[in-house]
Amino acid sequence: MAGSESSSKMRTKMAFIIILFALLSTGSCSSQVPLVMWSSEGYTLPQHASPAAGHIISHVQLLAYLNSALGSAPHNVLLFLQDKLSKDDFTRYGGVFGNKQDSAFPNLESALQSSSSLFVLPALSWLGASAVPSLLQEKLGVSPLSVDPDTLEHLHLNASGNTLLVINLPYSSGAYLSCKDVLRNNDEVIGKVLSIMKAQSVPYVAIYTGLKPSRVIEEPSLIGQSSMSRSLLQAVVDEVKPPLMFNSTRGPCIMLWAQNLNVSFSDKEWIDLGPSTFASGGSVSTSGSFCNETNSQLVLDYGSSVSPYNPFRLIFSMSQRRYPVSARNWFTLDTVELVFNTQTATYNGSHGIYAPAEYSFHCQNVNNFRNALLVPHTQNANQWRILFTDFQIQGFSILNGTTDFSYASDCAGFFTPGIWMGLITSLLMLLILTYGLHMIMQLRSMDRFDDPKGPSISVPQSE
Template sequence: MAQPHSAAPATLLCTLAVLVQTSLSVDHVPMLLWSTQRSQWNPDTTMHEGHIISAQELTVLLQPVLTQKSRNLVLFLQDRLSIDDFTYLSESYGDKNPFQNVQEILQSSPSSLVLPAVDCKATRYLLSFLQESGDWKLTNVTDPNVSHLEVDASKPNLLVVQLQPLGSGLTEISTLEAIAENDKIIGRVTMALQERGIHFSVIYTAVRPSRVSRRTDVIAGLRRQLMAAEEEENSAYPPLNVTTGNDTCILFYARNFSLKANSSVLIDLTNATFITQNVDISASECSNSNTTLSLKYTNPVSGISSLEIRFLMTKKFYEGSARNWSTLDSVEIVQDGEKFAKFNVSVISAPAEYSSHCQLVGTSNLYPARLVPSNDEAKNWDVFISRLQIQGFNIVNNTFSYASDCTGFFSPGIWMGLVTSIILVWILTYGIHMIMQLTTNNRFDDPKGPALSVPQTE
């Protein structure tokens, strides 16, 4: 009888949190507008803090764009975006500001308008509203290079650019890279139209927010704590396992497993690997000293007929620690059976009885565990893996063993603290030594010796 009584308050609190959160918050996203023509919006028009632009108010604000003489409109639509992304990411990463092009364009545009909060109900149907508001020639821009983009300036044009989705399982660093890539696309499209002398207006917004509103942080935090176990159970999926006979010899798990070919084609393999398991693992090999996890995908994305990814692991005995260690030595990518890319792996190792776990693994310099290109073909690929866990030896009961994290104990922050402490201790020691070396001036009178006599005649 104890369990039902203990579960009831938690359920009640969850329901209360949901109801309060719903009543206090309205999903909203930012919207940035700019134009190559002057006086499109009244600069004195301001919205009080916390005001959320409704669909009706947005219709009025968009009238200057819809009624301008040269009606060329570009809509940059992203899946998730919040106003906090601009402040947090810009301040946290300094010179690696992912919104650099957008900020420069806003500052240099003859007229611009920033709407911090627009109701998601309005942005969700924004494209339909724009299509119904005039006789537009609709063009979906799919090529980010826009080298072949044709715009007939004599007719009203509506260019729709669906930006790269951020997804729901990406880490902060992966989100930073995705936003930076979208920022480059915005810069390229804008520059291409300006070079052709075309006057146009731009709308940059998203379908839903990416961050929780500040007003509901506490309530949402309570809700997350109460429902953490349920969310974890619903969102988690089992690891991929490779068996030999009745025994499992390889376990592989990642929260996000994505590749990018030629810095443009994004290939998300998470769903195909772990959920639908639309992957061929028959070429995987297991032995006491070497293990190879082979993942083969057929038509993972348009333009690539086959893709194979190999994880090569070895087990060796090290006399220094007097035990066996397993190491992920390299990662290989084979495209269409011809193009071969190889990456050397750093800092992913563990005792042979353990599994290896890394929060972030990839080709970016920001990741603690890097994949370093070993040949020229590897430079054409970007790899993003979050929450990687892999084990190729000594698997018991078909489950991961204790995870050894790839992040070393002496992180850069710890090293900085140690070096700073050593310098301060050395300064303190030197100062104490100098104080101890101070001596009394011997020219003063010594009370234990003969008195000094100074003749008055001198």
């Protein structure tokens, strides 16, 4: 019987893990925050039907969930309230069930796996998130107490009383810490608090959520370029991250930078690889890259940070050769390969992505679906959408010691559509003006007039 109960408990736990992973992997995080609740050993939270994918939990629904969850559970509640939190924080920085070897949440992951039950709200509205402390205060009938691990060590909690402990966690990368490092530090605080509660043998219910999303991800669109003109009227100061540089034994040989590296599979939500690629402490690896006099290949290996248990890579293959007509060397971005799990989608970029070998290439939008510079080369390439914003790459002629790109050859030609419209409009106005002047010059004055001194015409009158 004991073995049967243990097996049943393990199956229940695995079911909760699968449900949590599925919820954290669906929907959009543009205006919601996740909420994760678990209990200490020996206590079980009531089970609820999983919310539908994309459903946003309202203030009223949150109140109903908390009333049900805290009805029979321990009334010592730990609220880990982070300034900002999104589902992408779990998936991008290791996640609760991401890459365990380099996870930013090892203590949280261990707590969830050892918990008797889990309760997850993947999409909680901003108003609901800010109302969590007040709802808990109303439910428990006690005032919240802000603590940290040092303060908690000196508190003696009553297992039968109601207590609401709020542990505030920051979400600010600062000057030297990346977002992943901040999340790892917050996870250490969570681990210390849970260790203290376990040492005091006090049952508890823990809640981990945020006041607002850590990032707002909007679906990239070429139509969104119109917002660039409005940004000229605003004082926007963005942190410019340094480009990604691959160094060979001879020194730096490949440089890459982009504002966003967005990919999407089968028209699902966009995934921005930019923070993992260019941010300090990003999870990308360039192992497998190489360069020589004629060929360069940049391999961006994201491991399972994009999709748990599914390796993901981007491969940029470049070459250079001399063209006698122009009497100079040119480099081309021959292919961009997207490797997901064991499948490879290949795109040809040589027809539109090229520049002199001593230059870099820059383009505001590089995509495979509208005015495409990346042309699908394999059959499965149409399943993916790619959009690189403010993209710049250089694969040759990089000087030692430099951290800047060479002069950029931009994909936008000199005669842009706007310039053509202006030229054609000016030409039409010039033709109208020329025609008008020609008509005026053709006017002639009369050279003969009637003689006013001649006999007047008499009209006889009849009676």
